[in-house]
Amino acid sequence: MTNTQVTHIQIDNYGPWTVTPEPRREVDLQTMQSRLYADLSQLVGNRDGYVFFSRFDNMIAITNGLSMDDHALIQESVGNRYPVTMSLSVATGRSPVNALGTATEQLQDAGSAQDEHRREILRGRAIEEQFRSPEDVQIAHFDVNEATEKYTDQLNEFDTFIEIEQGYAELMQHMREAHGALSFFVGGDNVIAICPAMDAEDYRAVVDHVSEAVDVDLKVGVGRGETASDAGMDAKHALEACRAAGTDVEIDD
């Protein structure tokens, strides 16, 4: 059993802000968004969590080990340094997608993402210390087999991007529907998925499914831990083990 703690991060009333009083320069928006993400990566990462940029105005974080006070401090720190504020909602659940579902609902109950009066909401609850375990987080780190040789060094960069993107789109939907897992593209040919308790056979079936559906060949390393940081680092080592052994699925024990 996993017990993933998920935080839904939402920039308050962001869409309207980007075009008020008139459209802001795209390069400034891009800079601001990606730096906010980088900062959150550090703020959450320094407490052993992971953040994924997903849509940038809405981000999803794995926050096992972060208390509500930690969340409040992160919220305050961003409010002190950015022209925008953000709302945070924390939840757990039977699967990662269930946890997120609760987190999102708590935000939606507080008002619309574009309600100009809804600011710096902080809702939900963190897992209490005594209920945490080293099995709480399961992370799968996928990459594309021979991406450099087959794509990057052969196709134009956009066509490479389409191939990787297509693999990702199939993977993210399948993992969500079949397992309630949350999968995120993290750059290059890498996807990191937050999973419920899945075994080697489950992962093999996922790899096969993507290969058949869109002809993109993946391998995957899997790690478990009390925090995203632990599970994620184990997953990376497992992926290196795949590389060394030429296998498609490795689970770190």
Next chain:
Amino acid sequence: MTNTQVTHIQIDNYGPWTVTPEPRREVDLQTMQSRLYADLSQLVGNRDGYVFFSRFDNMIAITNGLSMDDHALIQESVGNRYPVTMSLSVATGRSPVNALGTATEQLQDAGSAQDEHRREILRGRAIEEQFRSPEDVQIAHFDVNEATEKYTDQLNEFDTFIEIEQGYAELMQHMREAHGALSFFVGGDNVIAICPAMDAEDYRAVVDHVSEAVDVDLKVGVGRGETASDAGMDAKHALEACRAAGTDVEIDD
């Protein structure tokens, strides 16, 4: 006729670096990648270009107005401030994808993306001043109709993300195949496409195609200019015009 100048940006030998001597912490990689992108956004944006993060280790920029000297300075500035270096290749062509094709080929000719001896390549040529025109760049700014009402405020954030992502995946492939355009997700429910000379009817057909294929309803504002910055800002205003008038396609004149 457009005359898009495209730059393929590639971090040198990045994959191996991320796992040498052993896997680096994901939060540091995410922070470094997104800050490098933010910096490039400013370095290129201050010269009226646009950069898209695409895969982060490979990025695509629209650089009309930037000389090869500008590119050299940007390359040097990144080399002075990051633990990694990057190669740049510049080209133009009949369509955006053709321009990128040439740019990527020039890089591939210089060596593999994972060749440890290939560093800080700078290839290609910029458009000479006398050949530049206010029609050189055509940019289309798409967003999803009622994304907040239909998705963000209704579904869990991952399912919203899947909807947006699905619309983007269909749009990027269709625009590339039908028109040789390069489309990039830029956050929220926004996609910015670098296009050849397309007219209102072309765009309407694209919007219809995506709606039929994946049931995601888009609208689009289109701008033209001598630089990405000019064309992009016109596109934003055109998109505001769609919003005001309730239309699906507006082209700024």
Next chain:
Amino acid sequence: MTNTQVTHIQIDNYGPWTVTPEPRREVDLQTMQSRLYADLSQLVGNRDGYVFFSRFDNMIAITNGLSMDDHALIQESVGNRYPVTMSLSVATGRSPVNALGTATEQLQDAGSAQDEHRREILRGRAIEEQFRSPEDVQIAHFDVNEATEKYTDQLNEFDTFIEIEQGYAELMQHMREAHGALSFFVGGDNVIAICPAMDAEDYRAVVDHVSEAVDVDLKVGVGRGETASDAGMDAKHALEACRAAGTDVEIDD
């Protein structure tokens, strides 16, 4: 009695790096230095410590509450994201300057600041949990009385800067010689000092000394805590109390 834990942070072999193979652009050095400082501010600050930029290539941090493992992680994170590495040395002592003296010596024993083979040194020891107390850190937050009215709104900005700088130079030397305290300019008209156990009379004497020596009138708020963050926030509130009451010295209890 205070028990300040001080960390000496030194960029490895930085001087030579800035001119190899030839001088690097100043704007890139300035950008890199100030961002490294900003990152350390967050990395240390998220663990309730304070960092001061002092000379930028050598920085001084108050790190009560940070273990040697925390230091190792910060060192690794910087190494993952910057073109330079840094060495860290941690110590405590009877006064802040004694603590720093030990920290610096440990680094010097490991080799010269410009020894190209001395990299990522990590020396010293953190205070063990059971020996920590709420009196460990004493912080004094000084500012200049009516700086805006007397200087900023009257003189040219450089002459204002000279006045502030002169006050700071006198304060830093006096506090170091008379008390073994470490005082740092932190922007505007603010100086933050890391102090041994000093009382209101001591601070009044300091304020009088600076006023007589260089005719710059200061006020000061003082706080104590288990960490720099706690003591520093109390000092800020005490400074607000000075402002409200028109007093020169306030100590938060």
Next chain:
Amino acid sequence: MTNTQVTHIQIDNYGPWTVTPEPRREVDLQTMQSRLYADLSQLVGNRDGYVFFSRFDNMIAITNGLSMDDHALIQESVGNRYPVTMSLSVATGRSPVNALGTATEQLQDAGSAQDEHRREILRGRAIEEQFRSPEDVQIAHFDVNEATEKYTDQLNEFDTFIEIEQGYAELMQHMREAHGALSFFVGGDNVIAICPAMDAEDYRAVVDHVSEAVDVDLKVGVGRGETASDAGMDAKHALEACRAAGTDVEIDD
């Protein structure tokens, strides 16, 4: 004759913002200030200017080559990405300090630095293109002889800092009074001064003065150019020439 274009950069109503509604965390202020400076370094530096952090809430920039439109864009970009805004005032004059004097007066005429209604002022005028010359900017780059051997590797870091700071304090005041030059500490043992037309004998007298007054031995490389970037890089090369030849003053021709 030099013709330095100086910009006074002032964060609007910053002091009050830092304590409203109550004091903000120091680490967030430090992070925000130093990142704002880093960004300005790039925004101005990409247009061949230099910015000095001086007091962080008030900064001084050398902006030969930047138009008022460039200034407006920089102001807008900061406004789009930070929780604070800034005012800019541009001027030239017989000496650098005269130019700054005019720039500051223009700001003061617009209202107090702590006037909550005075926001995003943009005043003054840039040098017209036809009046610019390769002698417009003279930059002197000072460093301390054998700083590593005599100080960094011998004293505790704060005492080293005091030595460097003392040298800087004397230099900044002397250069301002004797020559109307603006000198800024830029990290390590380096000071960059924006000078009127001074010759080798003038610089030798300055070096002698500081040596006699506070026993800190300096050397200096001097460069001239149409922009701060050109003059500053020449000054760096001249300083390298000092190092190679064992001389105290070198002027790049």
